[in-house]
Every structure is written in structure tokens, then in C-alpha cells.
Amino acid sequence: MTKQKSGKLVRREKITALVFVSPLIIGFIVFTLVCMIISFGWSFTNFNPISGRMKFDGWGQYVDLFTHPTYKKAFLDSILNTLFLLLSIPVSIIISVLIAALMNSKKFKGKTVFRVIIYLPAVTSVVAVNYIWRYMFEENYGLINAFFHAHIPWLTDETLVKVAMIIKNVWSGIGTQVILFMAGMQNISDEYYEAAELDGAGPVYKFLHITLPLVTPVLFYTIITGLIGGFQMFADVELFAGGHYGARTIVFFIRNYGIGQNLYGLASAASFLLAAIIMIITALQFKFNKWVEYTD
Amino acid sequence: MKRKAKIFTLAMSALMGLSVFAGCDGGFGGGGGGGGGLANTDPFVDDYDPNASYEIDFLGWGDAKEQAIYKRIINDFMTAHPNIKVNYDACSAGEYLTKLTGEIRDLPDVFYLPDTEFYQWVDGGHLLNVLGENGEGVDTEALENVWDNAVNEYYYNPTTKMLGKSEGAGMYALPKDQGPFTLAYNIDLVNEQIAKNNLQDDAEVAALFSGTPVTWDVFRSAMKKLLVGAGENVYGIPYYELEHAVYSNNAEFFGEGARTSQLTSTATVDAVQFIGDLCTDGITPKDGLAGNGDGADNAFYQRRALMTFVGPWDFATIWEMDHFNVDLLAVPYGPGPDREYNTADDGKSTAFIGSMGYCVAQKTKERGTSGASLMLAEYLCFDEGAQRKFYSFGQCVPNLKDMAYEEYIPDSLGIMADEGHTAPESRDIFIDIVDGFKDENDKIGGKPRVLYYTYLTAWRINLEDAINQSGLYTGAVTAREVLEGFNDSFQASLDEMIEYLEE
Numbered sequence: 001m002t003k004q005k006s007g008k009l010v011r012r013e014k015i016t017a018l019v020f021v022s023p024l025i026i027g028f029i030v031f032t033l034v035c036m037i038i039s040f041g042w043s044f045t046n047f048n049p050i051s052g053r054m055k056f057d058g059w060g061q062y063v064d065l066f067t068h069p070t071y072k073k074a075f076l077d078s079i080l081n082t083l084f085l086l087l088s089i090p091v092s093i094i095i096s097v098l099i100a101a102l103m104n105s106k107k108f109k110g111k112t113v114f115r116v117i118i119y120l121p122a123v124t125s126v127v128a129v130n131y132i133w134r135y136m137f138e139e140n141y142g143l144i145n146a147f148f149h150a151h152i153p154w155l156t157d158e159t160l161v162k163v164a165m166i167i168k169n170v171w172s173g174i175g176t177q178v179i180l181f182m183a184g185m186q187n188i189s190d191e192y193y194e195a196a197e198l199d200g201a202g203p204v205y206k207f208l209h210i211t212l213p214l215v216t217p218v219l220f221y222t223i224i225t226g227l228i229g230g231f232q233m234f235a236d237v238e239l240f241a242g243g244h245y246g247a248r249t250i251v252f253f254i255r256n257y258g259i260g261q262n263l264y265g266l267a268s269a270a271s272f273l274l275a276a277i278i279m280i281i282t283a284l285q286f287k288f289n290k291w292v293e294y295t296d
Numbered sequence: 297m298k299r300k301a302k303i304f305t306l307a308m309s310a311l312m313g314l315s316v317f318a319g320c321d322g323g324f325g326g327g328g329g330g331g332g333g334l335a336n337t338d339p340f341v342d343d344y345d346p347n348a349s350y351e352i353d354f355l356g357w358g359d360a361k362e363q364a365i366y367k368r369i370i371n372d373f374m375t376a377h378p379n380i381k382v383n384y385d386a387c388s389a390g391e392y393l394t395k396l397t398g399e400i401r402d403l404p405d406v407f408y409l410p411d412t413e414f415y416q417w418v419d420g421g422h423l424l425n426v427l428g429e430n431g432e433g434v435d436t437e438a439l440e441n442v443w444d445n446a447v448n449e450y451y452y453n454p455t456t457k458m459l460g461k462s463e464g465a466g467m468y469a470l471p472k473d474q475g476p477f478t479l480a481y482n483i484d485l486v487n488e489q490i491a492k493n494n495l496q497d498d499a500e501v502a503a504l505f506s507g508t509p510v511t512w513d514v515f516r517s518a519m520k521k522l523l524v525g526a527g528e529n530v531y532g533i534p535y536y537e538l539e540h541a542v543y544s545n546n547a548e549f550f551g552e553g554a555r556t557s558q559l560t561s562t563a564t565v566d567a568v569q570f571i572g573d574l575c576t577d578g579i580t581p582k583d584g585l586a587g588n589g590d591g592a593d594n595a596f597y598q599r600r601a602l603m604t605f606v607g608p609w610d611f612a613t614i615w616e617m618d619h620f621n622v623d624l625l626a627v628p629y630g631p632g633p634d635r636e637y638n639t640a641d642d643g644k645s646t647a648f649i650g651s652m653g654y655c656v657a658q659k660t661k662e663r664g665t666s667g668a669s670l671m672l673a674e675y676l677c678f679d680e681g682a683q684r685k686f687y688s689f690g691q692c693v694p695n696l697k698d699m700a701y702e703e704y705i706p707d708s709l710g711i712m713a714d715e716g717h718t719a720p721e722s723r724d725i726f727i728d729i730v731d732g733f734k735d736e737n738d739k740i741g742g743k744p745r746v747l748y749y750t751y752l753t754a755w756r757i758n759l760e761d762a763i764n765q766s767g768l769y770t771g772a773v774t775a776r777e778v779l780e781g782f783n784d785s786f787q788a789s790l791d792e793m794i795e796y797l798e799e
Contacts (some may be wrong), residue, residue, distance in 0.1 A: 156583035242591065245765060
């Protein structure tokens with residue numbers, strides 16, 4: 001009797017759970033999965049919704065990305081630019097860990113105020129952030145050049161525009177990361193530190209041998225989400241870099257060379273390549289994640 | 297458990313990766329559906345009955361100001377035609393084509409289409425031939441008073457797949473407006489520089505502001521003189537338009553039908569070299585073509601450039617600025633292919649004309665709304681009252697030739713003066729551009745943007761990139777080296793477009 005009752009409860013619980021998650025699942029199927037399948041199909045055609053062309057092209061669109069005189073250079077450049085811009089991930093992680101460690105210290109005063117300040121960029125409009133930083137980096141009248149009495153062509157030089165984007169992205173990304181690292185650090189039991197202090201460990205030793213290893217799950221999470229976000233970068237190129245060729249990312253290529261010309265086959269092929277890159281990198285990270293310390 | 301969690305996380309990461317595709321809006325493929333249910337195979341104007349009621353959708357773009365102007369003009373149309381209800385919808389220019397493409401299976405009855413998109417859309421069969429099957433469509437008599445260039449731009453021959461007026465061609469849009477894009481200068485800043493450098497009697501500076509186009513040589517020389525002592529961050533122009541340089545040197549990007557590259561012709565090479573020379577002279581900043589867009593407008597508005605390129609639509613903003621006096625210049629011209637001035641092949645001052653069309657969807661024929669839709673497009677294109685409102689709001693120059701010459705240039709009705717708008721005083725330059733070259737002695741004219749002539753657009757981005765990345769602006773390479781290096785890729789792009797058209 002009790003068994004029957006508990007069985008019913010479990011079933012009811014499962015149904016309730018299903019009801020709660022069903023909007024998400026239905027949304028995912030309709031707006032993501034179906035789109036993905038359609039897009040995958042398009043990537044093997046020369047589909048153009050305006051002209052109505054849709055001829056099976058096999059791997060033609062994928063091959064065009066690397067060989068067609070009109071698209072080859074732009075696509076390969078966009079890959080290189082994207083990889084360069086991913087440098088903002090390690091830089092922001094290093095800065096975030098250091099700030100989090102500093103704020104986590106018992107001697108640090110004004111923790112709450114500082115936490116709010118550092119999180120502000122995360123809740124500020126992306127458009128506003130990009131435009132403000134664009135003005136700050138402007139060559140002739142930007143604040144940064146004015147401060148250094150310099151004439152650095154931040155927004156017009158092929159390499160410097162990427163450096164400027166990395167600086168901006170580090171600034172706007174550390175807010176969330178600091179909060180995550182702080183949460184990770186606060187979960188570390190004091191016992192570890194007390195034991196280390198008894199053995200005569202200094203703050204640097206404790207940071208390197210206790211704090212850092214024990215926040216590796218957070219580190220792992222930030223690397224994965226950072227890489228996925230980094231590969232999908234688009235708004236910055238448009239708003240901050242004004243579409244400068246030195247800053248064009250893969251998604252920018254998809255938008256401007258594919259969708260912008262109504263070449264949906266080409267855009268779909270580039271999208272699937274990008275997805276494949278992201279999946280492979282993510283899978284590799286999971287495969288080689290022995291450095292991550294799971295304490296429980 | 298830990299293993300399961302890992303698999304789940306891995307799967308979720310994979311899905312996050314695939315979320316690159318999220319946001320697509322499903323299939324475009326497959327058949328039509330769409331629209332109302334009134335199948336009507338008669339010539340389309342016959343589907344209009346003055347005693348019946350119609351409801352049509354009109355999609356446009358623009359900022360809040362433009363949308364407000366359109367709402368007022370559409371209200372006027374509905375007052376004049378109480379049996380036609382127009383549902384006006386608009387979004388920002390940046391979102392517009394994405395929105396329109398998303399509605400491809402069920403397009404609004406009337407919608408804007410930039411001329412640069414026209415080739416693909418007309419080839420795709422989405423646009424109604426407004427001439428009608430037996431010439432019973434648009435009021436062709438009224439069209440005679442609309443700029444010839446503007447009207448001809450929207451002709452297309454579905455058999456030969458050629459743009460422009462020809463035997464057997466139909467007309468697939470009515471011109472919304474013509475956007476002559478020419479130079480405007482800051483009167484006060486220029487006068488300050490003239491006074492500062494004692495250039496009151498300088499012949500080249502006087503020629504530059506005389507209202508007659510000057511040669512590239514005079515332009516460069518006068519600008520260099522004007523910029524003396526202007527300040528470290530003040531330039532002559534924030535950037536120079538590629539089309540203006542090429543067109544004004546009697547040159548082309550490609551030959552007839554956009555089949556063969558002419559990038560390496562002497563005249564085209566010299567035009568690009570002119571842009572490079574402006575940079576090495578310090579007249580434009582060293583990012584050259586890359587400096588256009590908002591940055592150029594801001595530089596001009598903030599007195600960091602003596603002049604910039606403007607269209608009529610920019611005056612809505614300029615009029616709102618205090619103590620900002622602006623007038624127009626015709627763009628300078630080059631010596632042409634023989635590299636000698638005062639010969640038969642000299643370039644002429646040629647600006648590009650940005651244009652958009654009011655298109656009537658092919659689907660309106662099935663819906664039975666083609667007649668009512670065409671009436672709206674006609675009203676917006678050439679109704680006198682509507683055109684008067686458009687120009688008085690700083691929206692555009694009139695589409696109507698007589699209104700432009702008799703009313704807009706002299707402001708004979710005092711409409712612009714009443715609003716406190718005197719600029720631009722030389723607005724006849726706008727009109728000269730849209731009216732095209734009337735005869736051999738006419739020195740000022742205009743042409744559509746180069747992207748109007750090509751099916752795909754990536755070649756243009758690639759060309760600008762090749763120029764911007766080349767070192768032309770620092771004098772490290774010549775225009776010939778840049779264009780010869782890019783020519784094969786350009787020809788491949790043209791070949792690709794021809795293949796597309798021949799498919």
C-alpha cells in the first residue's frame with residue numbers, strides 16, 4: 001500500500017516536473033532544434049530566399065568558404081580575428097581571480113560597495129557600453145589618447161582595434177566573473193587555510209595551493225562559457241569597431257557575407273562550421289579536465 | 297551520478313554551441329500560401345472598385361521623425377480615399393531587410409526597397425510590374441514629371457534579366473525619393489580659415505566655393521591652403537566616397553552588364569589614387585574610406601572637418617543645430633582616361649544618388665489589393681501635397697521636376713523660410729544631381745550607387761578592405777598595385793553574379 005502510494009507520488013512528481021520544463025523543451029524544439037535542422041539542410045544548397053534558388057550543392061558551400069575568391073580571405077580573416085579576440089578570456093579570468101581573492105580577504109573593507117561597482121558593467125546596456133568605449137578609444141578626441149597625450153589609432157589599426165576590443169571585453173566581463181569566483185572562494189572551508197597557517201604558509205602559498213585549486217570548477221565553467229560567447233561575438237564588431245576589417249568575427253562574416261547577401265546556404269555552412277568548432281573545443285575541454293578539483 | 301552530470305553538462309555545452317543557429321525563423325522554402333483569398337487573374341488595376349473597401353499593409357523604415365511624417369501623409373491619403381485603410385508599420389533601417397525577408401512568403405502590400413537590393417528582389421519575382429500587363433497600371437503621364445533617372449532605375453526586363461528601360465521591360469517600383477549625396481561645407485569654419493590664412497583673393501579657394509565644380513588639382517590645392525593652422529585634429533573631409541571619385545573621372549568599376557572588371561583601367565586607378573592622395577596630403581584622415589558612417593557626421597558637426605558628404609535627409613538634423621551654417625558643393629572632377637584636363641574625355645562632377653522604391657507585392661494580385669496598393673504608391677511617389685510635405689520636413693528633394701525647379705529651389709511658397717530653414721542655399725546642386733546630365737555642357741549630374749548594378753554585394757566590402765588594408769593612405773603602395781592585386785578576385789565575383797543570373 002505504502003509502495004503504491006509512493007509510486008503514485010513519484011509519477012505525479014515526474015508529471016509536475018515535465019509540465020514545468022515543457023515550455024522550455026517546446027521552445028527549444030520549435031525555435032532551436034527545428035531551425036538547426038533546416039539550417040543544416042540549407043548548408044548543402046545554394047539557397048537564396050529572395051531569388052528563390054535552392055539547388056543541392058553537396059559540400060560546395062563549405063568548400064567555397066575556404067576556396068572562393070570572394071569569400072576565402074574574409075572567412076579566414078574572421079577566424080583569425082575571432083581567435084585573437086579570445087585572448088580576452090584568459091586576461092579577464094586572471095584579473096577576476098585576483099580581484100575576487102582581494103575582495104574575499106577579511107581585511108578588505110567596503111566589500112559590498114565594491115562588489116556593486118564591479119558588477120555594474122554586467123548590467124549596463126551592451127549598446128551603451130560599446131558606444132562609450134568607442135568614444136574613449138577615438139584617436140583624435142578620445143579620453144584614453146588624451147590621458148596619455150598620444151595619437152594611437154585604436155579604432156583604425158588592424159591589430160590595435162582588436163587590442164581595444166579585448167580591453168573593453170575584459171572590463172565588461174569581469175563583473176560576473178568576480179562574483180562567480182568570490183562565491184567559489186567563499187565555499188572553501190576555513191579549515192584548509194587554518195591548517196596551512198599552522199604549517200607556516202603565507203598568503204601567496206595559500207592562494208596558489210588552496211584557493212586556486214579549489215576554484216577550478218568555477219574556472220572551468222568561465223572558460224567554457226567564455227569560449228562559447230567569444231566565438232559568437234557580433235555586437236562589438238558592429239557597434240564598437242564599426243565593422244572594421246581587423247575586428248570582424250565569424251558571426252559577423254555569417255551576417256554580412258551570408259545573410260546580408262541573402263546567401264543562406266553559405267551562411268548556414270559557416271554557422272555549422274562554427275558550431276562544430278565550438279563543440280569540438282568544448283568536448284576537448286571536458287576530455288582533458290583532470291586539472292579541475294571537485295571537492296565533494 | 298558524477299558521470300551522468302558530466303554527460304549532461306557536455307550535452308548542454310554542445311547545444312549552447314549550436315545555439316549559433318537560434319533566432320532563425322524557419323523555412324522559407326516551399327510554396328506560397330499567404331495573403332487574402334480573393335484570387336484575381338485580371339489585369340491588376342481592375343481589382344480596384346471605388347465602391348468597395350480595402351485594407352492594405354505598408355511597411356517602411358525610419359526614425360520616429362520619419363515615421364511621424366509618414367503617418368501624417370498616410371492619413372491624408374486615407375482622407376482622400378476613405379474606402380482604403382492603410383496599416384502602416386515601420387522599423388529601424390538596420391532591422392528592415394531582415395524583417396522584410398522574414399515576411400517573404402507573405403509580403404506587405406506596399407513596402408520600401410533600397411535600389412541596392414532591387415536586382416535580387418525583382419529577379420525573385422516578388423514585385424508587381426506596376427505598368428500592368430497591358431500598360432493599364434501606373435499613371436505614366438504623371439510619371440513624366442518625375443526624374444527620368446529615378447523612374448528608369450526601376451525598370452527590369454525579366455527575359456534578358458537586364459536593369460533599366462528597354463524593349464519588353466516592366467517597371468517594378470515607383471521611386472520613393474532620390475538621395476543626391478554631395479559635399480556640404482561648414483560656412484563659418486571655412487570663412488574663419490579663409491580669414492586666418494588671408495585667402496580672400498585666392499583664385500583656387502574662390503573657385504572651390506563658386507558653385508561650379510572644380511578639378512581634383514584645384515580641390516586638393518585649395519583644401520591644403522584652407523587647412524593651414526586649422527588645428528591638429530581638423531581635416532578637410534572625414535573620408536572620400538569611392539563612387540564619387542570613380543564616376544567623376546569618367547571611369548567605371550565594370551563594363552556593360554557588370555560582366556567585365558574595369559578596375560585596372562587608367563581612369564579608375566587614378567580615381568582611387570586621388571583618394572589616397574587626399575590622405576597623404578592630410579586632407580582626409582589616414583583611415584580613408586574606413587572613416588565613413590556616424591564618425592564622419594560627428595566630425596563635421598563638431599567642427600573637426602571643413603566639409604563632408606550629405607544627403608537631403610541630413611538637413612533635418614542640421615536644421616536643429618544652433619549656429620551651424622552649411623551649404624553645398626558639387627564634387628570635384630578628374631581629368632578622365634587621358635589624364636589631361638580640358639579634353640573631350642574629362643570627368644564630370646558626378647555624385648551617387650541613393651534611391652529607394654515603393655514596391656507593390658506580386659501577391660496583391662491574389663489578394664485583390666493591387667489597385668489600392670498602387671494608388672498608395674502613386675500618392676507617395678508623385679502626389680503634389682505629399683511631395684510638398686516631404687521636402688518641407690527635410691525628408692528629401694521633391695520627386696516632381698516642376699516642383700523642384702519652380703518651388704523647392706526658389707522656395708517660392710516660403711515653406712522652408714516659414715520653418716526658419718534657409719539651408720542649403722545652393723540646393724540647386726541637389727536638383728542638378730538628380731536631374732542628371734541634360735547635355736554635353738552640363739557639368740553636374742548623378743548616378744545610382746554601384747551596388748544597384750550588381751546582384752551580390754560582397755565584392756564591394758572586399759574592394760574597400762583591399763584599399764583600406766593596402767597602405768595606399770600612407771603612400772606605401774600605389775592605387776595601381778592595390779587594384780591589380782584585387783582584380784582577379786573582383787572578376788571572380790562578377791563571374792559568380794553572371795552565373796547566378798544565367799541559372
